[in-house]
Amino acid sequence: MRTPILKQGKLLIASVQDSMTDADLIQLRDDLVSGVRRHRSVGVIVDVTLLDVMDSFAARMLRSIAQMIKLLGAEAILVGIQPEVAFSMVQLGLTLEGTMTALDLEEGLAFFAAKEAAEAAGDDR
Amino acid sequence: MTAEIVVPIRSDADILLARQRARALAQPLKFSTSELTLIATAISEMARNIVTYAGKGEVLLRLERRAARSGITIVARDSGPGIADIARAMEDGFSTSRGLGLGLPGSKRLMDEFDIVSAVGRGTTITMTKWER
Numbered sequence: 001m002r003t004p005i006l007k008q009g010k011l012l013i014a015s016v017q018d019s020m021t022d023a024d025l026i027q028l029r030d031d032l033v034s035g036v037r038r039h040r041s042v043g044v045i046v047d048v049t050l051l052d053v054m055d056s057f058a059a060r061m062l063r064s065i066a067q068m069i070k071l072l073g074a075e076a077i078l079v080g081i082q083p084e085v086a087f088s089m090v091q092l093g094l095t096l097e098g099t100m101t102a103l104d105l106e107e108g109l110a111f112f113a114a115k116e117a118a119e120a121a122g123d124d125r
Numbered sequence: 126m127t128a129e130i131v132v133p134i135r136s137d138a139d140i141l142l143a144r145q146r147a148r149a150l151a152q153p154l155k156f157s158t159s160e161l162t163l164i165a166t167a168i169s170e171m172a173r174n175i176v177t178y179a180g181k182g183e184v185l186l187r188l189e190r191r192a193a194r195s196g197i198t199i200v201a202r203d204s205g206p207g208i209a210d211i212a213r214a215m216e217d218g219f220s221t222s223r224g225l226g227l228g229l230p231g232s233k234r235l236m237d238e239f240d241i242v243s244a245v246g247r248g249t250t251i252t253m254t255k256w257e258r
Contacts, residue, residue, distance in 0.1 A: 019145070022137035022173075053144060053162060055169035056227050084159040088166045092231035093217055 003028045005035055010042045011112055013105070018050045025061040032065055036074050043115075044069050045108040049080030059094040066099040075115075077101065079108040130186045132172075134203075140172040143184040150186050151197045155257045164197060164255050167235040170228040171201035171251055177222050179205020179248065189254060196237070196256035204248040211241055 001024055006013045012035050014028060032044055046062065048054070054062075062078060069076040077100040081089075089096075102108045130150055132143040144165045151161060168184060175182035182203025189196045208214045215233070220226035229251075233239040236253040243249040 019141050021141050053165045053169055055166050055173065056231070057169075057173055084157075084162040087159050088162045088235065091163060091234050092166060092170070093227045093234070094231075 003031065005031055007035070007039055007041070010040075010116075011045060011109075012036065012039065012041045012043070013045045013047065013108075016046060016048045016051050018052050020051065020058065022057055022061075025058060029061060029065045029068070032076075033068050033072065036069055036072050042074050043112045044074060044076040045105065045112075046076060046078050047080045047105050047108070048078060048085075049082065049104065051080075051082070051085065054081070054085050054089050054094065056092065056094060059089065059096055063096055063099050075100070075112075077108050077111055080104050128188045132184045132186070133181070134172050134175045134184055134201075135181045137173075137176060140169055140176065143172045143186075144168050147186050147197065147199065150188060154188070154195050154197065156255070157258075160255065160258075163235040164199070167232040167253060167255075168199055168201075170232045171199065171253075174228055174249075174251075175201060175203045175205070179203035182248075189256075191256075194256050196254050198252065198254045199236075200250065200252050202248065202250040207245040207247055207249055208241075208243040209245050211243055215241075 001017055003014050003016055012032060014032060036044060066076040079102045102111055128150060130146050132139060132146050147164060147168050148161055172184050185200040187198045189198050213219050215230050217230050218226040237256050238254040240252045
């Protein structure tokens with residue numbers, strides 16, 4: 001199943017579904033990377049609120065998505081990791097090092113809004 | 126109580142199926158959402174090892190009862206290449222496939238019981254159990 005990606009201004013928002021196969025995750029990576037280029041997006045929010053399991057493959061894939069997007073000059077933030085998924089990740093030993101995370105979509109949007117405001121203020125000087 | 130389900134593992138879609146079957150099977154047991162997530166994650170890791178290293182195999186799911194406790198046992202088995210050095214494979218961060226090397230040691234931490242039998246050229250069988258609290 002293809003992950004729906006919503007374009008909102010300069011952002012892309014991907015809503016990861018509950019059951020993701022490896023192929024779905026690879027598709028998501030490719031769609032986001034090409035989406036950032038096509039829409040000249042400055043930020044990507046990957047919402048994993050619905051994701052029921054984060055195993056080592058999913059973690060590796062999400063981390064690589066964030067790194068690739070950074071290399072394109074945009075920024076990615078992972079939002080909505082459920083408490084039980086976080087618990088399981090810690091037990092498994094997954095860290096998602098170097099990947100930005102936030103509580104939920106609202107916080108993710110606030111992050112980019114604050115960033116844009118800071119940049120706009122900087123331009124005025 | 127000997128409900129038993131066998132899920133053949135041949136592709137990444139079967140990994141998902143094994144996880145879903147386990148959740149359904151464990152439904153009547155008194156597992157918390159967190160515990161169900163731990164179990165599903167461990168199944169995911171073991172089923173993926175089958176796909177990555179052996180190409181095909183199976184995951185067997187079984188409800189257990191010992192004394193007054195219920196639990197779920199997961200057997201992941203394949204006739205693949207086997208593991209040459211089990212001690213190293215159980216170390217965090219050791220991988221022969223450019224993975225994170227967390228699958229085996231990590232899954233052991235997720236479950237209550239974890240047993241691994243492997244012979245080079247003959248395959249690997251991993252048996253793990255999670256008990257109700």
